[in-house]
Amino acid sequence: xxxxxxxxxxxxxxxxxxxxxxxxxxMNHEYMYWYRQDPGMGLRLIHYSVGEGTTAKGEVPDGxxxxxxxxxxxxxxxxxAAPSQTSVYFCASSPGLAVLAKNIxxxxxxxRLSVL
Amino acid sequence: DAKTTQPTSMDCAEGRAANLPCNHSTISGNEYxxxxxxxxxxxxxxxxxxxxxNETNEMASLxxxxxxxxxxxxxxxxxxxxxxxxxxxxxxxxxxxQFYFGTGTSLTVIP
Numbered sequence: 001x002x003x004x005x006x007x008x009x010x011x012x013x014x015x016x017x018x019x020x021x022x023x024x025x026x027m028n029h030e031y032m033y034w035y036r037q038d039p040g041m042g043l044r045l046i047h048y049s050v051g052e053g054t055t056a057k058g059e060v061p062d063g064x065x066x067x068x069x070x071x072x073x074x075x076x077x078x079x080x081a082a083p084s085q086t087s088v089y090f091c092a093s094s095p096g097l098a099v100l101a102k103n104i105x106x107x108x109x110x111x112r113l114s115v116l
Numbered sequence: 117d118a119k120t121t122q123p124t125s126m127d128c129a130e131g132r133a134a135n136l137p138c139n140h141s142t143i144s145g146n147e148y149x150x151x152x153x154x155x156x157x158x159x160x161x162x163x164x165x166x167x168x169x170n171e172t173n174e175m176a177s178l179x180x181x182x183x184x185x186x187x188x189x190x191x192x193x194x195x196x197x198x199x200x201x202x203x204x205x206x207x208x209x210x211x212x213x214q215f216y217f218g219t220g221t222s223l224t225v226i227p
Contacts, residue, residue, distance in 0.1 A: 044217070
């Protein structure tokens, strides 16, 4: 059971380039999330999804887009990367509100992105 | 939406209990308190969560005050591998179970 898998693990981009980060979960979870973590700071929510075909903005959504075409996948896109987007990106998934008492988020290992 | 306040850092001697406090004075009646930890730059790891009652699992114990305005995470016998940043979180938002992580407490277990 792989849990939450993020690809790639590392990436270096030039300013203005685009890329997509992929998050895949094999736990049949309804909810998925994208966070970013800057040095010395906690995680900040970028976007999240409460089900296939749905997405919503989190705390810091500007400069990012997301898609949830399949239940098991949640994609994070950077259309025109900026140095301010240099960060570590974490994906998470959780079962959903139907099991609220145990709606624990499970995290991937992270993607380290540098924008030059 | 409730947010949390934690000390920036703490030390604990190996083998002793580590008690990590958290204030969440604006917590709503239906919001759970969750604890996660992050070792180095790995993805956060779930530890424990609770609503009103004290909780215990194989990793830790969670003590929530009667008014629910604060809680304490207890690692009963801290080891060097428990050195990490510990986040106290309450659920944010009415849908989606969003988490507000804050900056957490950096726990250093000393040999």
